[in-house]
Amino acid sequence: MIREVSTRPFADQKPGTSGLRKKVRVFQQPHYAENFIQSVFDVIAGKEGATLIIGGDGRFLNREVIQVAIRMAAANGFARVLVGQGGILSTPAASHVIRKYGALGGLVLSASHNPGGPDEDFGIKYNIANGGPAPESVTEAVHARSLVIDRYRTIEAADVDIDSLGTRRLGDLVVEVIDPVADYAELMAGLFDFAAIRALFAGGFRMRFDAMHAVTGPYAHEILERRLGAPAGTVVNGTPLPDFGHQHPDPNLVHARDLYDLMMGPDAPDFGAASDGDGDRNLIIGQHQYVTPSDSLAVLAANAHLAPGYARGLKGIARSMPTSAAADRVAAALGIPLFETPTGWKFFGNLLDAGLATICGEESAGTGSDHVREKDGLWAVLLWLNILAVRRQPVTQVMAEHWARYGRNYYARHDYEAIATDRADALMAALRGSLATLPGRATAAGAVASADDFAYTDPTDGSVSARQGVRIGFADGSRMVFRLSGTGTEGATLRVYLERYVATDGDLAQATAEALAPLVAAAEEVAGIARFTGMDQPSVIT
Numbered sequence: 001m002i003r004e005v006s007t008r009p010f011a012d013q014k015p016g017t018s019g020l021r022k023k024v025r026v027f028q029q030p031h032y033a034e035n036f037i038q039s040v041f042d043v044i045a046g047k048e049g050a051t052l053i054i055g056g057d058g059r060f061l062n063r064e065v066i067q068v069a070i071r072m073a074a075a076n077g078f079a080r081v082l083v084g085q086g087g088i089l090s091t092p093a094a095s096h097v098i099r100k101y102g103a104l105g106g107l108v109l110s111a112s113h114n115p116g117g118p119d120e121d122f123g124i125k126y127n128i129a130n131g132g133p134a135p136e137s138v139t140e141a142v143h144a145r146s147l148v149i150d151r152y153r154t155i156e157a158a159d160v161d162i163d164s165l166g167t168r169r170l171g172d173l174v175v176e177v178i179d180p181v182a183d184y185a186e187l188m189a190g191l192f193d194f195a196a197i198r199a200l201f202a203g204g205f206r207m208r209f210d211a212m213h214a215v216t217g218p219y220a221h222e223i224l225e226r227r228l229g230a231p232a233g234t235v236v237n238g239t240p241l242p243d244f245g246h247q248h249p250d251p252n253l254v255h256a257r258d259l260y261d262l263m264m265g266p267d268a269p270d271f272g273a274a275s276d277g278d279g280d281r282n283l284i285i286g287q288h289q290y291v292t293p294s295d296s297l298a299v300l301a302a303n304a305h306l307a308p309g310y311a312r313g314l315k316g317i318a319r320s321m322p323t324s325a326a327a328d329r330v331a332a333a334l335g336i337p338l339f340e341t342p343t344g345w346k347f348f349g350n351l352l353d354a355g356l357a358t359i360c361g362e363e364s365a366g367t368g369s370d371h372v373r374e375k376d377g378l379w380a381v382l383l384w385l386n387i388l389a390v391r392r393q394p395v396t397q398v399m400a401e402h403w404a405r406y407g408r409n410y411y412a413r414h415d416y417e418a419i420a421t422d423r424a425d426a427l428m429a430a431l432r433g434s435l436a437t438l439p440g441r442a443t444a445a446g447a448v449a450s451a452d453d454f455a456y457t458d459p460t461d462g463s464v465s466a467r468q469g470v471r472i473g474f475a476d477g478s479r480m481v482f483r484l485s486g487t488g489t490e491g492a493t494l495r496v497y498l499e500r501y502v503a504t505d506g507d508l509a510q511a512t513a514e515a516l517a518p519l520v521a522a523a524e525e526v527a528g529i530a531r532f533t534g535m536d537q538p539s540v541i542t
């Protein structure tokens with residue numbers, strides 16, 4: 001029986017770059033999740049008789065909200081819902097399933113790399129029929145609807161069994177519980193040379209994959225250990241937990257420190273990797289060699305032809321504006337376009353749909369290709385393994401040869417987390433107010449050569465995205481970027497990106513901190529970070 005439940009709007013349901021993210025206690029408010037889901041359903045057309053995908057990263061509240069979403073889908077005219085078994089569906093796998101089964105879209109329940117648990121974070125993101133995050137036109141409409149919503153539709157019914165594979169009915173709705181891994185594993189087998197990777201492992205190649213008690217555990221166990229023959233134990237922390245084992249599921253050098261220490265130790269495996277809460281980010285570390293996400297994008301693009309799925313070459317490369325220019329040099333060498341976009345995977349989706357780009361990447365550990373419309377952590381790991389299997393070189397040699405050919409972009413990101421929003425806004429306002437006077441100013445990194453607020457005109461639809469981050473360039477080609485992140489749930493996160501390019505005839509073996517020290521000092525001089533935030537050092541450096 002369909003019920004219309006009276007409700008009142010919440011003023012804080014504006015989706016960010018990756019959907020709506022809040023603390024669990026916010027989502028647990030009566031009607032909160034229902035209001036947002038109904039706002040999504042109210043603005044999307046074509047629900048009658050359509051298929052909807054639902055799944056998430058297994059974090060706390062995942063199962064409860066899935067049941068809410070199923071009942072609401074039944075009341076809003078959907079004919080079929082596909083749910084990952086146990087509520088599990090990685091973000092890239094959800095993107096693939098949406099595309100494979102011709103779904104209208106999908107609800108991805110995740111807060112990505114943010115911590116989980118009753119006192120931590122939860123999120124809901126709507127992905128459209130191409131498998132990618134909803135564009136701004138949709139998220140803005142959802143927000144507008146959330147501000148005036150006065151009712152939501154649901155049905156009275158018991159919870160659906162989402163732990164057993166198979167089909168069941170909820171009123172007129174068909175609910176199909178699917179294996180969350182099978183379709184994705186089949187896709188990967190079609191892109192990569194599994195035989196070559198199996199031979200690599202058979203030859204004694206050692207790897208450590210840290211799933212961080214997040215969603216990629218089942219995917220990594222199936223693909224790496226069962227299908228590719230990596231020894232049992234290659235995947236660690238492989239069971240998804242609602243609180244990620246009291247860990248922060250962000251694959252960076254702070255939260256994946258155990259993996260980093262292992263890879264830098266005396267008995268390091270040949271290759272180390274990790275993925276995040278919902279499976280869309282990656283960390284790559286060779287034996288005694290950390291690979292920055294920016295460098296990883298460049299290396300993957302330069303070597304993608306070694307994998308069967310990319311043997312015909314790339315149509316183009318896209319990177320977010322804060323990502324280093326390392327990939328630009330690869331694109332130039334390959335004679336293909338390079339697109340610089342705002343942060344947010346939805347900007348890449350338009351380029352991929354239009355056939356303008358094949359591989360995309362963001363400095364925040366997200367890399368992917370046109371196989372889905374999301375970044376894909378395990379995909380990046382498998383492409384690295386394919387490259388190592390063909391080249392038969394350690395990661396250190398791959399990186400050394402890459403820098404010797406293209407030069408090196410020394411790069412780091414400094415995050416200042418949980419800043420009072422008014423302070424973060426004041427810092428950015430002051431920076432923007434100084435743009436006209438910055439060129440020519442002397443700093444510890446040299447004279448400022450350029451300063452602007454990045455704006456992007458989408459080449460596929462002509463839409464303009466302004467105020468995407470302050471860029472400050474120097475005479476030697478170095479640069480700094482300042483922007484506020486939209487992925488947090490509490491306060492604001494200031495991200496400062498530092499980049500220095502050294503040509504092939506320069507010193508390519510410096511410590512990154514040493515190479516970037518003048519830029520660190522210049523960032524404080526120009527932005528007054530300590531004065532505005534009260535923080536004398538970053539929360540995280542990646």
